[in-house]
Amino acid sequence: xxxxxxxxxxxxxxxxxxxxxxxxxxxxxxxxxxxxxxxxxxxxxxxxxxxxxxxxxxxxxxxxxxxxxxxxxxxxxxxxxxxxxxxxxxxxxxxxxxxxxxxxxxxxxxxxxxxxxxxxxxxxxxxxxxxxxxxxxxxxxxxxxxxxxxxxxxxxxxxxxxxxxxxxxxxxxxxxxxxxxxxxxxxxxxxxxxxxxxxxxxxxxxxxxxxxxxxxxxxxxxxxxxxxxxxxxxxxxxxxxxxxxxxxxxxxxxxxxxxxxxxxxxxxxxxxxxxxxxxxxxxxxxxxxxxxxxxxxxxxxxxxxxxxxx
Amino acid sequence: xxxxxxxxxxxxxxxxxxxxxxxxxxxxxxxxxxxxxxxxxxxxxxxxxxxxxxxxxxxxxxxxxxxxxxxxxxxxxxxxxxxxxxxxxxxxxxxxxxxxxxxxxxxxxxxxxxxxxxxxxxxxxxxxxxxxxxxxxxxxxxxxxxxxxxxxxxxxxxxxxxxxxxxxxxxxxxxxxxxxxxxxxxxxxxxxxxxxxxxxxxxxxxxxxxxxxxxxxxxxxxxxxxxxxxxxxxxxxxxxxxxxxxxxxxxxxxxxxxxxxxxxxxxxxxxxxxxxxxxxxx
Numbered sequence: 001x002x003x004x005x006x007x008x009x010x011x012x013x014x015x016x017x018x019x020x021x022x023x024x025x026x027x028x029x030x031x032x033x034x035x036x037x038x039x040x041x042x043x044x045x046x047x048x049x050x051x052x053x054x055x056x057x058x059x060x061x062x063x064x065x066x067x068x069x070x071x072x073x074x075x076x077x078x079x080x081x082x083x084x085x086x087x088x089x090x091x092x093x094x095x096x097x098x099x100x101x102x103x104x105x106x107x108x109x110x111x112x113x114x115x116x117x118x119x120x121x122x123x124x125x126x127x128x129x130x131x132x133x134x135x136x137x138x139x140x141x142x143x144x145x146x147x148x149x150x151x152x153x154x155x156x157x158x159x160x161x162x163x164x165x166x167x168x169x170x171x172x173x174x175x176x177x178x179x180x181x182x183x184x185x186x187x188x189x190x191x192x193x194x195x196x197x198x199x200x201x202x203x204x205x206x207x208x209x210x211x212x213x214x215x216x217x218x219x220x221x222x223x224x225x226x227x228x229x230x231x232x233x234x235x236x237x238x239x240x241x242x243x244x245x246x247x248x249x250x251x252x253x254x255x256x257x258x259x260x261x262x263x264x265x266x267x268x269x270x271x272x273x274x275x276x277x278x279x280x281x282x283x284x285x286x287x288x289x290x291x292x293x294x295x296x297x298x299x300x301x302x303x304x305x306x307x308x309x310x
Numbered sequence: 311x312x313x314x315x316x317x318x319x320x321x322x323x324x325x326x327x328x329x330x331x332x333x334x335x336x337x338x339x340x341x342x343x344x345x346x347x348x349x350x351x352x353x354x355x356x357x358x359x360x361x362x363x364x365x366x367x368x369x370x371x372x373x374x375x376x377x378x379x380x381x382x383x384x385x386x387x388x389x390x391x392x393x394x395x396x397x398x399x400x401x402x403x404x405x406x407x408x409x410x411x412x413x414x415x416x417x418x419x420x421x422x423x424x425x426x427x428x429x430x431x432x433x434x435x436x437x438x439x440x441x442x443x444x445x446x447x448x449x450x451x452x453x454x455x456x457x458x459x460x461x462x463x464x465x466x467x468x469x470x471x472x473x474x475x476x477x478x479x480x481x482x483x484x485x486x487x488x489x490x491x492x493x494x495x496x497x498x499x500x501x502x503x504x505x506x507x508x509x510x511x512x513x514x515x516x517x518x519x520x521x522x523x524x525x526x527x528x529x530x531x532x533x534x535x536x537x538x539x540x541x542x543x544x545x546x547x548x549x550x551x552x553x554x555x556x557x558x559x560x561x562x563x564x565x566x567x568x569x570x571x572x573x574x575x576x577x578x579x580x581x582x583x584x585x586x587x588x589x590x591x592x
Binding site: 063 | 336342346408417428430432438461465472495497525528555560583
């Protein structure tokens with residue numbers, strides 16, 4: 001986007017300028033209103049609720065009688081909460097598996113489909129199409145695949161692997177992994193698009209130079225492509241961590257965290273604690289844990305945005 | 311054999327290998343979609359007799375009628391549209407205004423405001439769920455579509471402000487100064503100059519935000535309660551409870567729920583992909 005700014009010669013006398021770019025302008029009231037109205041909308045629906053959320057985490061509340069302040073009681077309870085431990089471990093597993101695999105496979109598909117060949121647009125669109133599906137619709141499709149008499153088991157029968165037949169979503173050992181697959185099916189195309197854009201931005205002269213120096217395809221990947229993708233990697237990493245911690249729809253529509261909390265993530269546990277068990281204080285405390293986990297990523301995101309913004 | 315023909319052969323092999331690999335990948339990706347479309351067109355008896363994975367032995371569009379009318383998907387789709395369209399329009403309008411002010415004028419604290427707004431969007435929604443549901447109860451909009459519209463706008467606006475700000479900042483100052491010299495006020499500059507120049511970004515963001523808002527489940531089930539007000543995502547889960555293991559109807563429902571976003575994607579594919587990348591340039 002910087003290309004839009006024409007290069008101009010430095011003026012002989014620098015006019016008085018504010019810290020920002022461009023000459024200092026009086027800010028008309030209309031312009032102030034332009035900022036304040038959206039800010040107000042966000043303040044009402046986001047900033048104020050967020051502050052309340054942090055406060056509610058310190059209370060015990062059933063949603064009917066007024067919240068009772070209990071300090072760090074909710075967090076003490078968490079320490080001994082078996083389900084919380086499962087959900088936390090599953091969330092980390094989700095982060096590593098869902099995050100790691102979608103980054104890896106997204107990069108791999110991008111490397112494959114970056115070549116400008118005939119028909120490549122179709123392949124890209126095919127991988128990308130699931131991105132527009134709602135996770136609910138995605139989940140239902142995969143539920144049909146995972147049924148005891150579903151497509152996956154029929155497939156296993158057909159190739160003579162009857163022994164592997166499973167009630168994939170009803171088995172505590174497989175439920176979480178069975179939920180990750182549809183999430184990946186949908187996410188890989190998204191990550192691929194980010195990497196495709198990154199790959200497109202690499203100067204072809206770098207490859208030419210590497211070729212002249214006799215670098216093999218693997219060496220070019222290792223020493224040219226990957227280092228050049230560093231900024232995209234940072235973006236992908238942030239997207240993945242934030243998406244992982246937000247992941248809710250796909251788990252909720254497939255298993256609701258079950259069976260026996262085996263596919264419980266912090267986000268599903270938070271939702272069911274708050275809105276089904278009506279333990280709003282404890283639910284808020286779980287939300288704070290999710291926030292703390294996301295906080296590092298949010299900060300690094302903002303630091304980068306800060307650098308970009310000026 | 312000459313070196314030339316070896317090179318041609320090798321290139322042909324590479325092309326064949328590419329199409330084999332990429333083709334297999336595309337088939338693997340499209341297979342679940344094909345499965346759901348085929349299932350939605352089969353009769354229940356056919357599926358019961360031959361299984362979900364078999365080739366179809368029947369053809370019917372009755373499932374769509376069941377999902378659409380009896381399953382309440384028609385109403386749910388209308389609800390979704392009633393939420394999504396105003397949300398996209400209002401969010402983008404508000405975001406464009408804020409981005410314009412923050413990128414073209416020396417609003418005090420503009421960097422801080424920008425990042426504050428972006429930060430609000432990056433918060434995990436879970437921290438907001440309980441307070442937002444209580445807030446909508448308090449102001450009397452709980453279980454109404456305006457509550458859902460309000461929270462979608464409030465939560466989404468920060469991100470769009472950030473993206474549009476980056477885009478508008480790149481517009482040369484001279485254009486604006488020329489307009490000022492011609493006597494244009496801020497509204498005219500915004501409406502007649504900056505907005506038209508921001509069209510590509512706006513198109514990309516609308517395609518993107520349409521799918522995001524349309525596909526949302528979490529906010530909907532947080533501020534809505536009545537089945538008659540639920541958007542299509544929540545209705546789809548309800549359909550699954552209503553038609554347990556009637557995969558033909560559930561598949562038809564999924565097709566209905568996915569159709570609008572797929573249509574947007576196919577129509578605006580270029581914008582859509584551009585939007586994802588716009589969002590990532592952070």
